[in-house]
Amino acid sequence: MDLLLLSNSRAPGQEFLAHALDEIDDFLGANRRLTFVPYASSDHDGYTAVMAAALAARGITVVGVHTVADPRQEAARAEAVFVGGGNSFRLLKALYATGLLETIGDRVRAGELRYLGASAGSNMAAPTLRTTNDMPIVSPPSFETFGFVPFQINPHYLDPAPASTHMGETREERILEFLEENDVPVLGLREGAWLRVDGAVARLGGVNGARLFGRGSEPAELVPGEDASHLLSTTPRYDLTG
Known part of the structure; x- marks a missing residue:
């Protein structure tokens, strides 16, 4: 499988996707046509236009999967698909309703389709x-x-801020709560970070790194450029009875 999983689409002080354009360009290779899945947003046309504008300078043509009569046919002939960010629940509901969860999933697992995700789109890869x-x-x-990767992903991961006056749970506390019920590693991707998977090899890219959580162990720091291939052999164990 070929995956590029971004924590975020927009970095502070930069234009949409500007922080990851070189990586996206390299990931797509000679292919200059990208099928975009905008279902995490309520404004499909607007979101697709933003994506198209961001990639136009690289000679990449963006086709919104919502603009064709049968989204499955578009996904079936695509060479690369980008699943954008927004609300993960809205996105997943649409993937089920359109049949794209099966069509995209089967083709990516077969090595026929390159998969890019950002934020909610990266969540979908878990x-x-x-x-x-x-x-x-x-x-x-x-x-x-x-389920392209056997571990969970938490995009936009925020480290605990000791000086914060917020009285709710930190992101770390929420992930540790998840691990109380499920024995599955969780990769917290900070802003500006991404994970690139090429077959059996996974490597962390971008900036700011990531934090890896596992049941019964202290969180581990992953730095940009670090090999994360060992995560691909994880055997997830979920509590599905609750």
């Missing part, structure tokens, strides 16, 4: 969306997502 940051504004048929 086995479930249980480590999303989003509110469940809609109810998808299931929490099960593509």
Whole structure:
């Protein structure tokens, strides 16, 4: 499988996707046509236009999957797909409703389709969306997502801020709560970070790094450029009875 999983689409002080354009360009290679899945947003046309404008300078043509009569046919002939960010619950519900969860999933796992995700789109690459940051504004048929990688992903990961006056749970506390019920590693991707997977090799890229959480162990720091291939052999164990 070929995956590029971004924590975020927009970095502070930069234009949309500017921080990751070189990586996206390299990931796509000679292919200059990209199928975009905008379902995490309510404004499909607007979101697709923003994506198209960001990639135009690199000679990449963006086709919104929502603009064709049968989204599955578009996904079936695509060479690369970008699943954009927004609300993970809304996105997953649409993937089920359109049949794209199966079509995209099968082709990516077969090595026929390159998969790019950002934020909610990166959440979809994990086995479930249980480590999303989003509110469940809609109810998808299931929490099960593509499952391209056997570990959970938490995009936009924020480190605990000791001086903060916020009295709710930190992101770390929420992830540790998840691990009380599920024995599955969670990769917290900080802003500006991404994970690139090429077959059996996974490597952290971008800036700011990531934090890896596992049951019964202290969180581990991953730095840009670090090999994370060992995560691909994880055997996830979920509590599916709750």
